[in-house]
Amino acid sequence: MHPSYVRQYNATRIFHALRANPGITKRGLTDLTGCDKSTVSAILRAFEDIGFVESDAAQETGKRGRPSANYRLSADNGLLIGVHLEFEQMAIVAASIDGTPIRKWSQPLPTDPAALATDLRHAIGALCHEISRSQDEIRAIGITLPGLVESSGGLAHAPSLDWYETDIGNLLRDQIDAPVYIDNDTNAAAMAEYLFGQCGQLTDFVMIDGGLGLGGGIFLDGRPYRGASGFGGELGHIKVVPDGRICGCGAQGCLSAYIAAPALLAAAQRSLRVRNVEELIRAAKDGAPPILDLFEDSGRHLGRALSDIVNIFNPSAIVLGGIVGRIWPYAEITARKELAKLAMRAPLQNTQILVSDISAAETPVGAVALALEGFTSLDGQKPGPW
Ligand SMILES: [Zn+2]
Known part of the structure; x- marks a missing residue:
């Protein structure tokens, strides 16, 4: 491997270790990245030279018992x-x-x-x-x-x-x-879940995120999987009802045609006056029976799609974002029943289902x-x- 590539590789690892652990010491960086002391020191010096890293190194004396310097990425540069x-x-x-x-x-x-x-x-x-x-x-x-x-x-x-x-x-x-x-x-x-969220330690996870449509993101072996031309991961178009509703993609029976926000709102409006997703979720919180029934049905559809994801990818986690995360508390029981019925037991046992905090942030x-x-x-x- 070319030495400049090795240096870049190490620098990237040290950058992310600093990012995830502000105030870390050189010792901490060597432990976390596996780089030796001199590599960590050289890369920190290079980062300091370009103003990316700050430290309280003035306190560092090298004498035993004195605190080691703490390093963090600079908030004022870049x-x-x-x-x-x-x-x-x-x-x-x-x-x-x-x-x-x-x-x-x-x-x-x-x-x-x-x-x-x-x-x-x-x-x-x-x-x-x-x-x-x-x-x-x-x-x-x-x-x-x-x-x-x-x-x-x-x-x-x-x-x-x-x-x-x-x-x-x-x-x-x-x-x-x-x-x-x-x-x-x-x-x-x-990617945000991997860098800032609940999946920082996971190499294999899948995200389903929903709003007007329903999308998927696949992370395999520590990298995003985008497919041959970048179009991969369209998990919202997993078929959950044979010959079912027409989806925006032109096909029939896609998950998106059942649990994307417009589909849920349209279904809810048949029995209740709800104008938007906020009112829909509020109706569920208030225990409105038609909405609870609707979300139980949503759970069945979601469970079917999740079982395919579990069987195909064997992910450590499936993260639910947007509308999918918001209906999960009401859809979980039926979704898990469907999962137990359709997914293979061994991969299912190792799959956590998480609701994204990040997707709910302002x-x-x-x-x-x-x-x-x-x-x-x-x-x-x-x-x-x-
Ligand atoms: Zn579709």
Whole structure:
């Protein structure tokens, strides 16, 4: 292996160890990363030289009994930008280099994708101005959208945005002066679970995240699995009812046609006046029988899809986000019954089902996670400056 690759590999591991353990000592870093003392010292020095790391090293004397220096990533050097393209709006998040959100900005999504680059450039400029930071500090931009994204360069198909065959990578390349990473929103949500959430220690997990549609993110062997062209992981389109309801994808009987927010609302509105997801969940909390019945049915559909996921991937965890996480308390019993019936016992025993805290947070961090992944990835466009 080429020495510069080994150095980058070690630097990336030390970066993430610092990120996850602010205030860690050199000893802690050697224990955690398996790098030897001199490697840790050299990489920390390089990080300090570029202003990425701060320490209280002045206290370090090397004498026995004195405290060792504590190291942390600097909050004042380097920015990541996360851009969430959603139905009719985009949310832009500025985050420090460790992924901690600093400020969120929302504005309407342009109807013409050709206007995205200009809108985004202005919005990022305004956001940086608002937090008194220079745009030169931006190390990477992550962009997520609800739809299919080709891994080779950002060609996106997002029917819910009314964007088809849109080469976002190409639209932005000339106008945005930072590496841009584009992915499907649920792949990014899974990355956020890995970097910031409950799955940091897991190498194999699957995420199902839902809103207007239902998406999936697959993490295998410590890496996101995106398929041959980037379209993999569409778990919302697992078939749960043979010849069932027509789905937005054009097929029939997909999970998304039963438990994405519009499907649940439409079903609920047959018996109750509920205008949105908040009212739907409130009705369930209040014990409204038609909604409880609806969510029990949802549990059966979900359990069927989860059993396929368990049998195919043998994941350590399945993380439920968005609407799927919100209905889980009411759908769990029927979902688990279905799982027990349909999934193979051995992999099922080892699968935890978790509800995502991150997806319920006010500030979305999936796109920031994507930027952070791109920035620290060894095969990113511009790997970290080490
Ligand atoms: Zn479908």
